[in-house]
Amino acid sequence: MRPCMHYPEVPNTNELNRLLKHFSIPPKTKFTYGTAGFRYHHELLPPIIVRIAIFAALRSSSLDGEPVGLMITASHNPEQDNGLKISDSNGGMLPIEWEAMATDFANAKNLKLLMEIAAKNNSQPGKEMIVHIGRDTRSHSLHLSQLAIRSLKAFGAMVIDHGLVTTPALHYNVLRSNVNHMPNALLYGSSGTSFEKEYLNSIIGSYVSLLSTKSQLYTQKIHWNKRSMLVDCACGVGGLKVPLLNQMIEEFTENSGILLDTSSLVHLTPVNLPGDGPLNERCGAEYVQKQQKLPVIYTETDETLNMEYVASFDGDADRIVFHAKDVDGNLVLLDGDKIAVLVSSFLQEEIEALSTAVPFAKSIRCGIVQTAYANGSSTAYLKNVVKTDVVIAKTGVKHVHTAAHHHFDVGTYFEANGHGTVLFGKKFFELLAKAEQCLVSTSRKNRSNIAWQRLRVLPRLVNQAVGDAISDLFLVDAILYLKGWNLYTWGQLYSDMPSRQCKVKVQDRTMIHTNENETKATSPIQLQMALDAAMDAMAKNSPTGRQANRPRAFVRPSGTEDAVRIYAEANSQKDADALATEAAALVYKLCNGTGNLPSFTKESKL
Structure with a gap:
């Protein structure tokens, strides 16, 4: 089945204003760009869809008309969620330097603000703006993809609609449209x-x-x-x-x-x-x-x-x-x-x-x-x-x-x-x-x-x-x-070390910082010292002294919610559970934890 082509129309300012006004940003709401785009309960998505469709067209324009992609999906999330993944012209993720602009677009109230944000980032509508779009099988994905197409056409972009497609196929299609980015x-x-x-x-x-x-x-x-x-x-x-x-x-x-x-x-x-x-x-x-x-x-x-x-x-x-x-x-x-x-x-x-x-x-x-x-x-x-x-x-x-x-x-x-x-x-x-x-x-x-x-x-x-x-x-x-x-x-090539993952809700996740690869916490300064002490204590009691089997734990702030994610592994599931429980207690104490404290042992330390 060939994708459906939607050819560009003259930019329709009235239509864009109607869409932005009808699909307004809810009060006291702040949308944030995640790993590859935006993901929320599907009822929150329409305002984002309208604005990020325009953003995608501008991204294509900034690349001299190279096609980019939008995928309507929430991946592994439950049915009630949905989202929008962005594929850059090389088939990969949006460049990190464009993520802040995407966040600003998702939260802009009107067309004037959108164009001001675009101008500030040296981005303007071009003669050629091409966007591939696909969707998953969620009951609300068709409506959201149609809204994206409507917004893109109103902005003057050409749309290539692939319909129901896997996310990797959509990314491949974008890459295939830009052979200059293909490795060979x-x-x-x-x-x-x-x-x-x-x-x-x-x-x-x-x-x-x-x-x-x-x-x-x-x-x-x-x-x-x-x-x-x-x-x-x-x-x-x-x-x-x-x-x-x-x-x-x-x-x-x-x-x-x-x-x-x-x-x-x-x-x-x-x-x-x-x-x-x-x-x-x-x-x-x-x-x-x-x-x-x-x-x-x-x-x-x-x-x-x-x-x-x-x-x-x-x-x-x-x-x-x-x-x-x-x-x-x-x-x-x-x-x-x-x-x-x-x-x-x-x-x-x-x-x-x-x-x-x-x-x-x-x-x-x-x-x-x-x-x-x-x-x-x-x-x-x-x-x-x-x-x-x-x-x-x-x-x-x-x-x-x-x-x-x-x-x-x-x-x-x-x-x-x-x-x-x-x-x-x-x-x-x-x-x-x-x-x-x-x-x-x-x-x-x-x-x-x-x-x-x-x-x-x-x-x-x-x-x-x-x-x-x-x-x-x-x-x-x-x-x-x-x-x-x-x-x-x-x-049987090797046996995994037992591990445990959990998260602790905190008042403000921005107070937690890590090194570049997230293996160590750099602030609060006491946190990593306490985690090191917990790992050292467990290693001393380990039945083996091999470095490969050394107990390990790290923490990192969530990218989507005020929470800290915790990972722990050790030589036994009992030890992994104990280390995760202790790490959670340390985060709760030193990072202003809220709600229930996760525990995988009978007693947790505070």
Whole structure:
């Protein structure tokens, strides 16, 4: 299905004034830009939609007409919430320096103030202003997207409406519209089909090509057991896309000419589709990862569901976690940390294999970007076993994405919540070109040649704009297939340190400050001293003195509410709970806590 084009009209000041007046800012309300946009109860969104639609048009104008994007979604939040994510022309997040202007726009009362804010930021309406727009499956998303389109047309912008689409697909579509921002435009030919069809075909074609490399390592035909994966779509928009993928995989393999045993291809069984149950409620990636529980399956089926190989998306399909049920019925979780370890290990193995024939591969900088929330065991495994560089960045996609670009030629990032991707830099594409010169005429069964074949399809398989549940699903499945692993084998690479997360409500979160990567509190000054003392005391009583297993706790102010978020991990769940409880008590005491004090032990200290 092709997106609907809404062509620009002459800027209609009267219409804009009517919209701004009708959708006025509620009294005593202050809207704030979050990690990627705005997210509130859906009844509060219309004033923001009108104003940020105009803001998006101005952002496009400031880039000489490069298209940008608006996605109507509240991601993993419950159904009653909604939001607005902004995609910049490179498919990524809005530049940090524009976030303050977005906040000012969201709170401006009239058109005159909006234009004054724009002028102050050297931004003016232009001849070309192009905005891609998409929406998730929430009952109020259609109304909000129509309001955005109405506002954009009144301002004189061209609108490309993709309708119901995943957030990563919307970001990909924006990037695809700005080929000057693509890491290697030659990898992305125009197929003449819709953006979404091209997006899915790119993923599927690369996935099938990657799987086909396994048979080249064997001298005789091997029959692989038929594989199936259960996909929990969180009752969200991903549930509209996953059912298409089985059909598209079958069509691609029939028409591509790639010789591949069809039993090698994973068969996807989608459950928790839109309408099957409440969006994100007791299902989806956020629920499984945060609550450490198996998802509720709302879909009615007579089939016996395969709970040994399950993936869970979130509501807008930009996060994914994998999980299984063990023989005792307990959850075996493979979260973003485990995905990062699997993917980075695979990348380094293939680059190392290529380096035997192409020495230039040894100069490629591979690495991982994590946040303070990454489990300590994953960080230790990456450093000590995978032997890759690890950079700790501030929490938030915009921070880890930027760090991956800055530090590495092949930079992988996955937050523990399952949002992540791999970014391939200019030097990586130089490696592919050198490898082609060296290997194009060699035997296909040469290990270096196979490594080259695998590496060259990855930039088309992996969404280069943003974390993508569908893309990451096929990437992980392909790696597991090539290694001959199941989820249990993967999960045994290392054991997570037990952890506990909680939050403490405070009178004013702005009194809490942290260092750049949020691993330490810098104010109040007594807070970090007290946290260090608590960690030191627990470490002295620990059964092991290894640094990798040292108890760890950090605190950071919430970006959306007057609260402080707390993370603690230790060698046992009892110790993690105790450390989180003590950290919460310290925050409550030193940072003017309010409301109830969270406690995971019988007694809490104050």
